[in-house]
Amino acid sequence: MSIQQIKINTEFITMSQFLKFAEVIDSGGMVKWFLEEHDIKVNGEPENRRGKKLRAGDTVEIAGIGSYRIEQD
Numbered sequence: 095m096s097i098q099q100i101k102i103n104t105e106f107i108t109m110s111q112f113l114k115f116a117e118v119i120d121s122g123g124m125v126k127w128f129l130e131e132h133d134i135k136v137n138g139e140p141e142n143r144r145g146k147k148l149r150a151g152d153t154v155e156i157a158g159i160g161s162y163r164i165e166q167d
Contacts, residue, residue: 098161106149
């Protein structure tokens with residue numbers, strides 16, 4: 095499985111912003127449900143906080159959906 099690159103031009107992006115930006119979900123209203131229903135790991139550690147700050151170099155793995163690496167633009 096290939097890792098998709100997600101480029102940001104800020105210091106960080108929150109998990110909820112990331113999920114919308116990466117087109118994993120359609121709207122912010124889906125974030126809480128999505129985090130409860132899917133296994134997500136950030137840098138190999140389980141994560142379910144929508145406010146989790148993701149920075150350049152972080153890797154996000156979503157079971158059954160894909161892997162993403164945050165890159166600085």
